[in-house]
Amino acid sequence: METDAVRDQVLVFRKRIDTLRDEIAKSIVGNRDVVDGVITCLLAGGHALLEGVPGLGKTMLVRTLAETLSLTFSRIQFTPDLMPADILGTTVIDETQSGAKAFEFRKGPVFANIVLADEINRATPKTQSALLEAMQEHRVSVGKRTYVLEEPFVVLATQNPLEMEGTYPLPEAQLDRFFFKLYVRFPDRDELHRILDLTTGAPLEKRAAVLDRPAIVEMQQLARQVAVARHVQDYAVRLVQATHPEGPDAPGLAKRFVRYGSSPRGAQAVLLASKIRALFDGRFAASADDVRGVLHAALRHRVLLNFEGEAEGVKTDQVLDAVVKSVPDAKGDKSARAGAN
Amino acid sequence: MSRDHEGLARVARLAGRTERRMRGARALGLASRALCVALGAAIVAVVMRKLGFASDRPVRVVLEVSTGAVGLAAATGWLWRLPERAGARALDRTHSLHDRLTSALEFGSIPVAERTPFMQAAIDDAIAAAPLARPQAAAPIRIPPGLVPAVGLAALLVAASLVPTRAHAPVAVVPTIDPLEMSADDIDDARSFLQQLGQRAVSDDTRTAIEQFNKLVEDIASKRLDRTETFRRIESLDEELAAGATADRKALKGRLEAMGEAMTKAELTRPAGLALSEDHLAQARDALQDLAKKLRGPSPPVDKAKLDETREALKRAAEQADKARSALDQRRQQLSDEILKMKQKNGDAGSDEEQSLLRKKERELERLDRESEAERSAANQLDRLDRELEQAAEDLMKDLGLSAGDLEQGAEDINHLDQQQMSQEEKEQLRQKLQEMRQLLREQGQGGKGQMVRLQRFGRMARGQGPGQGQRSGQQGEGQGQPGSGSPSASGQGQGASPGQGPGGANGQPAQGGQGSQAGETWIVGPNGERMLMLSRGASGEGHGSESGGAQGEGAGRSGEGHDPHLLGKATHPGMGSQDTQVQGADNAQGGSRSEVILGAAERGFASHRYQKVYAEYHQVAEESLAKDEIPGGYRFYVKRYFQLIRPRDTP
Numbered sequence: 001m002e003t004d005a006v007r008d009q010v011l012v013f014r015k016r017i018d019t020l021r022d023e024i025a026k027s028i029v030g031n032r033d034v035v036d037g038v039i040t041c042l043l044a045g046g047h048a049l050l051e052g053v054p055g056l057g058k059t060m061l062v063r064t065l066a067e068t069l070s071l072t073f074s075r076i077q078f079t080p081d082l083m084p085a086d087i088l089g090t091t092v093i094d095e096t097q098s099g100a101k102a103f104e105f106r107k108g109p110v111f112a113n114i115v116l117a118d119e120i121n122r123a124t125p126k127t128q129s130a131l132l133e134a135m136q137e138h139r140v141s142v143g144k145r146t147y148v149l150e151e152p153f154v155v156l157a158t159q160n161p162l163e164m165e166g167t168y169p170l171p172e173a174q175l176d177r178f179f180f181k182l183y184v185r186f187p188d189r190d191e192l193h194r195i196l197d198l199t200t201g202a203p204l205e206k207r208a209a210v211l212d213r214p215a216i217v218e219m220q221q222l223a224r225q226v227a228v229a230r231h232v233q234d235y236a237v238r239l240v241q242a243t244h245p246e247g248p249d250a251p252g253l254a255k256r257f258v259r260y261g262s263s264p265r266g267a268q269a270v271l272l273a274s275k276i277r278a279l280f281d282g283r284f285a286a287s288a289d290d291v292r293g294v295l296h297a298a299l300r301h302r303v304l305l306n307f308e309g310e311a312e313g314v315k316t317d318q319v320l321d322a323v324v325k326s327v328p329d330a331k332g333d334k335s336a337r338a339g340a341n
Numbered sequence: 342m343s344r345d346h347e348g349l350a351r352v353a354r355l356a357g358r359t360e361r362r363m364r365g366a367r368a369l370g371l372a373s374r375a376l377c378v379a380l381g382a383a384i385v386a387v388v389m390r391k392l393g394f395a396s397d398r399p400v401r402v403v404l405e406v407s408t409g410a411v412g413l414a415a416a417t418g419w420l421w422r423l424p425e426r427a428g429a430r431a432l433d434r435t436h437s438l439h440d441r442l443t444s445a446l447e448f449g450s451i452p453v454a455e456r457t458p459f460m461q462a463a464i465d466d467a468i469a470a471a472p473l474a475r476p477q478a479a480a481p482i483r484i485p486p487g488l489v490p491a492v493g494l495a496a497l498l499v500a501a502s503l504v505p506t507r508a509h510a511p512v513a514v515v516p517t518i519d520p521l522e523m524s525a526d527d528i529d530d531a532r533s534f535l536q537q538l539g540q541r542a543v544s545d546d547t548r549t550a551i552e553q554f555n556k557l558v559e560d561i562a563s564k565r566l567d568r569t570e571t572f573r574r575i576e577s578l579d580e581e582l583a584a585g586a587t588a589d590r591k592a593l594k595g596r597l598e599a600m601g602e603a604m605t606k607a608e609l610t611r612p613a614g615l616a617l618s619e620d621h622l623a624q625a626r627d628a629l630q631d632l633a634k635k636l637r638g639p640s641p642p643v644d645k646a647k648l649d650e651t652r653e654a655l656k657r658a659a660e661q662a663d664k665a666r667s668a669l670d671q672r673r674q675q676l677s678d679e680i681l682k683m684k685q686k687n688g689d690a691g692s693d694e695e696q697s698l699l700r701k702k703e704r705e706l707e708r709l710d711r712e713s714e715a716e717r718s719a720a721n722q723l724d725r726l727d728r729e730l731e732q733a734a735e736d737l738m739k740d741l742g743l744s745a746g747d748l749e750q751g752a753e754d755i756n757h758l759d760q761q762q763m764s765q766e767e768k769e770q771l772r773q774k775l776q777e778m779r780q781l782l783r784e785q786g787q788g789g790k791g792q793m794v795r796l797q798r799f800g801r802m803a804r805g806q807g808p809g810q811g812q813r814s815g816q817q818g819e820g821q822g823q824p825g826s827g828s829p830s831a832s833g834q835g836q837g838a839s840p841g842q843g844p845g846g847a848n849g850q851p852a853q854g855g856q857g858s859q860a861g862e863t864w865i866v867g868p869n870g871e872r873m874l875m876l877s878r879g880a881s882g883e884g885h886g887s888e889s890g891g892a893q894g895e896g897a898g899r900s901g902e903g904h905d906p907h908l909l910g911k912a913t914h915p916g917m918g919s920q921d922t923q924v925q926g927a928d929n930a931q932g933g934s935r936s937e938v939i940l941g942a943a944e945r946g947f948a949s950h951r952y953q954k955v956y957a958e959y960h961q962v963a964e965e966s967l968a969k970d971e972i973p974g975g976y977r978f979y980v981k982r983y984f985q986l987i988r989p990r991d992t993p
Contacts, residue, residue: 002458003465010462227459229444231426278439285448285463287433287440330424 006284009222014282016219019210020068027064027207028057029198030191036280037182037297038065038156042216043223044272046179047135047155049120049301054160056184057195062116062156069216070209071113071152076131078123080168084130088140089147105142110134113150113213117157121167131155132174152216172260172304179269181301226275227285231330233271236291238331240267242323243303251322257309258319262302269298288329296320345461348468349449352429352442355474359428362480368418373487375414379407380494384501393507431479441467442474520564521571522793526800527781530985531558534774544764550771553578568786575779582768582775592715593762594620596723600658600730601625607654609635609647614654622759629752636745648737655734659727666716673709676702722761726754777985780978804990805946946990953989960984 017039024035034050038061041048050058059075066073076087089108093101109115110131117131134140135155140147157178159170175181187195211219241247244261245254254261273294274286281290300316309319386403389395424430429443445467448460456464535555542548557574560566566574601617604610609632616625680702687695733747785792864872932951933941942952963984966972972980 003462006458006462225457225459227444227448227457227463229440229447231443231447232440281439283439283441283463284459284466285440285444287444289439328424329430330426 006225010279010282010284013219013222013279016211016215017280023068023207023210024061024064027198028061029194030187031057031061031184033297034061034182034184035065036277037180038062040273040276040294040297041156041179042069042152042154043220043276044179044269045152045154045220046269046272047157047177049157049159049175049178049181050184051159051161051181052184053186056186058156058158058184059116059118061184062114064207065156066114067207068210069114070212071216072150073114073116074109074112075116075118076109077118078120078127080122080124082123082127084127087127087130088134088142091143105145105147107147108140110140111147111149113152113154115153115155117155119160119167120157121159121169123168125168125171128168128170128174131157132177135177152213152220175301176263176265178301180273180297182297223272223276223279226278228271228275229285232274232286232288232291234331235288235327235329236267236270236274238327239291239295239323240264240270240299242327243299243319249323249327251319251326253314253319253322257305257312257314258303259306259309260304262299266299266302270294273298292324295324345449345453345464345468348471349445349464352445352449352467352471355432355471355476356426356428356442356446359431359476359479360423361428362476362482363423363427363431364419366480366482367421368415369482369485370487371418372411372415373485373491375411375487376491377487377494379411380491380498382407384494384498387498387501388504391501391504391506428476428480432474432476435479436470436474438467438470438474441470518567518570521561521566521568521782522564523561523782523785524793524796524800525562526796526803526986526990527778528558528562529800529990530988531774531778538767538770542764542767544760544767547764547767547771550578550582550768553581554771554775568782571782572779575775579772579775582772592712592719593722596716596719597622599664600723600726603657603660604654606657607647607650609651610654610658614658617755622755622762626752626755626759629748629755633745633748633752636741636748652734652737655730655737659731659734666713666720669709669713669716673706673713676706676709680706722758726751726758729754777978777981781982784982799986803947803986805948942987947987948990956984956987956989960988 020039021032021035028035038048038050042065050061052058063073063075076082085108087108087110089106089111091103091105094104095101115131120128120131134149135153138149138151138153140149238249240262242249242251242261243254243258243266244250245256245258247254247261270291271286274290277290277293278284278286296317299320303316303319305314305316305319383404386395386400390397390400426443426446429446430440432438433440433442441463445464448456448464451460532555535551535558539548539551539555542551557566557571557578560574561571597620598618601614601619604614604617606614610628613625613628613632616622616628680699683691683695683699683702687699691699729747729751733744733751736743736747785796864874932938935955938949938951938955942949942955947956963980967977967980
């Protein structure tokens, strides 16, 4: 029976995910939601933007993820003088064995499965756009040739919220290309103890690869097969619509402080992430809880505040909280309005 | 698949039960709130009833409406639409099933062939989880929040119900009208007029009309009529009076005159003829009755010449009607022919002169038509008399007794005619009075309340009750020295001199004079012209308050109280006999001049004997002028009204 196969597949999926989480947890303390978010982006084929102050283990997380997934990893430290060629690669003149000289394309760091773009907001827009184009197209065009990037291709970009002076904030259109925006928070006391225990003692062992590329591809395909009931999809749509100031059910906060709401890409991200989340839980269909669970990560970078909102210091997460409160699970069901799960 | 079907059905049942519970909880919640409101309203209604501010009916209505409202709230709570799959969602939410049941029901509605494996797996997952779902937990029916307050209110209601009920005194809503106001003076005038007319009335229908008029006046005086109703009744009465109008007076008079002329040609009928031609119907009646007696008498006049003469006279008198009518008809026909000829000749295209002549002839014809109509009406009236006279003429040659009988019948007819005329005259007077009243009310309506106040004040002053006049009604001018009212005992003694004893003084005409009036002392002019001191105390209280005629002396207030220290004699013995004496005052024209009388009336009112005489003289002149049409039509009312206002009043 197909359903049996599906159950088995989901079971395997859960096992793999649990294994992955456990392996990552050996190196990364806490930030379970960031880890799940990064895994979700990987399984959805999307990219993630990680924001957090320096020293929280963002690079460590990405590197650990790459180790556990048997995927190639590259790190790009963005600086203001970084050129697009530094990311994409360049053509050089090389001597062949026969001694003849020929042009050879030397691939840049973007040619990896997992690319860590550190402090992406420090590079110039030109350099940013080179990466963003690769993110969108999963290919690189150099000269007349186009190089396809190997799947899975995930870009995990980071932003330092402290040193904004002299940086080039990503334009909204570029931000929309990131599947998730994840906040890496400062560890709490217990977590900090554990970090210190892990990192100030014996050197950390390299993590074992628990998933390979085929498994990841399989998991990616499985995620897209998860069923979504119409009312759940409708719920996601109404949430996205409520982020617009003129949308139905838009809360007062959105009407006052939001300039633009989320694009349809945001709704796609919400729904896909909900499916993956349902699979994390071993379920076969996404639920409204799943939608609420992924809403902030999927939409916080897609809702643009107006000047008043920026001046008042309103956070997009506050707006999304208000949206969740104002939009009922089902139309006319006022009893089912819930905060974040 | 059947397993799926059963599983889904079970899930659906669970969802259905949950939804029913949700409806029930909602209905209970709404009903409990409505119950609180209803009990509150019921308490207010019952308290109002107990305190007597409301009757049973409104309380019952409030209770019924409140009960209905509770039922309606419960029904609304049950029937109001629930969101789609609210029951399944409530189960998912309560048991943290992550929309398993809801999604399963949705996937279950998709045909099996179209379901993906994941959908089917989701359905199976939900069916497996269904036994865990409890509708009672998902849709608990808790105690409604309004129940506790409702219980408290119910207790209050019971307590209020046990309070004894005060009698409810409904405030009667009396329909009120805006009554028409007429001054007391005008009402008195109307009453006086009707009283006088009633004494003279000879016919029943006149008396009936007077009664109706009286009732109208009394209703106005009692303020039972508003303006519309008053005018309606005046109109109705006027129509009734006009309906009985008999023949045109002028035409009738003309006929009688002609008849009388004819009857004067014979010696025996001459007295009757003269009376008829002078419109003395009573005399004519008597004359005919005398003639009839003569004819029946022991020695009737059998002179053939006289009888022939009489017969001819009676016959000619009877023929007057035909003569008059035929002359009129001939003239009418002649004029009608002339008009027809002129129209046929000229049509509408004649010259101005011809058109003017035509119009003149047409007007003449209209006048003749009216005359003819009046003549016919008079002829109807006199038809019987004509026949009686004619029969009398015929019987004169056969049997004097028969003729006498006819003449007596004729006399009766004349008597009836006389009474009709008198009745008609009285009706005309009534109608005229009605017209005056109507005009008066119209004027007063335009004048408003201010005019009414002025009229009321004028009426009081006219009766001598004006401000500063005290109760000195009937006194006119100081020093006028009118002879006293003729009480012999009053002259020179000044005690027991109750003014107004004796005829003429019965209207409360005190001994006039009133000079040097100190409290209790009045100087009067005695019958011989000498001055006499009359002592008074309070209201006509000379010594012992012997008052008749209602004259009030100075300082009228409390009569018969106290004791006058200025006693001039012994107390009257109650057992003493008395002798009635009638005296009459002699008018020796020693009163004030006409202008003084008028001036005094203006200052002190119109209730004096001297004023009555002066008024009568002026009023007669006014009546004559009105009768002669010397006063323009638009001012006649004002002249009558003026004299009505200044008419003499009785002393109060």
